[in-house]
Amino acid sequence: MRIYIYRGGERLVDKSGVGQAIRHQEACLRRAGIATTDRWTADASAIHVNTVLPDSVAAALAARLRGRKVIWYGHSTMEDFRNSFRGSNLLAPLFRRWITFCYGLGDVVLTPSEYARDLLEGYGLKRPVYNISNGVDTSYFRPDLSLRASFRKRYGLGEGEQCVISVGHTIARKGLPEFLELAGRMPDVRFLWFGWTDPRLLPAEIRQAMETAPANVRFPGFVDRERLREAYCGADVFAFLSREETEGIVVLEALACGIPTVVRDIPVYHSWLKHGENIYKSSNLDEFQQIVMGLLDHSLPDLTPAGRKVAEARSLEAVGERLREIYQKEQILPASRPSLPKRHVGAL
Numbered sequence: 001m002r003i004y005i006y007r008g009g010e011r012l013v014d015k016s017g018v019g020q021a022i023r024h025q026e027a028c029l030r031r032a033g034i035a036t037t038d039r040w041t042a043d044a045s046a047i048h049v050n051t052v053l054p055d056s057v058a059a060a061l062a063a064r065l066r067g068r069k070v071i072w073y074g075h076s077t078m079e080d081f082r083n084s085f086r087g088s089n090l091l092a093p094l095f096r097r098w099i100t101f102c103y104g105l106g107d108v109v110l111t112p113s114e115y116a117r118d119l120l121e122g123y124g125l126k127r128p129v130y131n132i133s134n135g136v137d138t139s140y141f142r143p144d145l146s147l148r149a150s151f152r153k154r155y156g157l158g159e160g161e162q163c164v165i166s167v168g169h170t171i172a173r174k175g176l177p178e179f180l181e182l183a184g185r186m187p188d189v190r191f192l193w194f195g196w197t198d199p200r201l202l203p204a205e206i207r208q209a210m211e212t213a214p215a216n217v218r219f220p221g222f223v224d225r226e227r228l229r230e231a232y233c234g235a236d237v238f239a240f241l242s243r244e245e246t247e248g249i250v251v252l253e254a255l256a257c258g259i260p261t262v263v264r265d266i267p268v269y270h271s272w273l274k275h276g277e278n279i280y281k282s283s284n285l286d287e288f289q290q291i292v293m294g295l296l297d298h299s300l301p302d303l304t305p306a307g308r309k310v311a312e313a314r315s316l317e318a319v320g321e322r323l324r325e326i327y328q329k330e331q332i333l334p335a336s337r338p339s340l341p342k343r344h345v346g347a348l
Contacts, residue, residue: 002041002044003044004036004038004068005037006047006048006049007038008053008055009055012053013051015222017075017249018050018075020249021050022048024135024249024316027135027320028320029320029323031317032323034327046063046069046070046332047063047069049071049072049073052076057105060102071332072103074099074120074246075112075246076095078096080244080245082244083171083243084169084172103120106127107127107332108127108332111131112131112133113246113268117130128330130326133319134249134319135314137316138256138312139315140225141232141253142256143308144229144233145233147234148234150234152234155192162189163189163191163235163236164182164183164192164239164296165192165232166179166194167194167238167240167254168193168240168242169196169197170196170202170210171197172203172206173242175243179193180210180217182239182288183214184214186216186293189292190216191216191218192219193217194228194231196222237262237295237296240254241264242263245269248263248268251279255278256308256311260300260303261279261303262280262281262282262288262291263279264288278306279303280295280300280303
């Protein structure tokens with residue numbers, strides 16, 4: 001039996017976390033020994049839907065007509081739609097109604113965290129909602145000191161010059177304004193933001209903030225996974241100031257690569273990231289500055305080994321086995337092959 005991974009609209013989300021999640025799903029299933037397809041085949045038992053575009057609704061309805069199961073990934077919430085693109089705050093209530101309708105077409109809804117599951121259930125969804133990590137390729141994203149020299153050369157970092165990075169769309173929700181203010185407070189440190197958003201979609205205040213960014217800030221734009229891994233392994237600190245997430249794939253990638261990491265203390269991290277144990281968290285800009293400085297001068301304890309363990313618990317292999325368990329429970333796949341021991345699937 002196969003799982004049909006629907007790729008309609010993928011081009012529109014290719015450079016986002018949703019695009020990455022689609023690629024992860026295919027890898028997770030294959031590593032768990034579950035065949036996938038990019039079209040309907042006679043042995044396709046279910047369809048994965050990841051976007052909330054009109055074509056996704058049509059694909060879900062077509063699956064129902066075929067008598068196949070619909071697995072809808074709940075990547076989006078009203079909360080993370082806010083503070084993103086022009087007009088998003090005004091449209092947020094309508095967006096909530098739309099995604100509730102979309103997810104309601106699924107036989108099963110999967111979402112990346114307990115926090116996101118609680119939000120979706122609060123919308124009144126009547127379908128089973130499971131939280132399961134998007135996963136991270138820990139065999140690819142791993143500590144590699146040999147990449148530090150190439151990273152520093154690529155971005156012209158001088159001898160002894162330190163560098164803080166962040167990754168994501170250049171939008172307010174991702175914490176871009178605070179990142180720029182933090183850079184302004186630390187003029188002797190280089191700040192790089194990896195990621196790109198079409199300027200036509202950005203509010204005027206974000207475009208202006210980028211145009212007037214401090215001199216120590218650079219925007220390399222969207223980069224492929226090879227360059228991103230180089231950045232995680234070559235920079236000194238990963239600072240993720242995002243105000244709202246359903247999980248944060250880039251946080252998993254950073255932890256997997258062993259870069260000292262600080263995130264905003266927001267609800268999505270409460271159940272699996274612990275301040276001072278496997279990551280650092282901050283509630284305001286003053287705390288961010290103190291933690292970043294402590295990581296740069298090594299006055300704070302090194303939490304990277306513990307962070308790597310968090311990533312390993314959410315490896316593509318572990319997530320693939322968790323998917324198998326859910327699909328067997330929901331009778332999407334037959335319970336013919338025993339799952340791996342529980343220690344392999346963890347709290348995903």
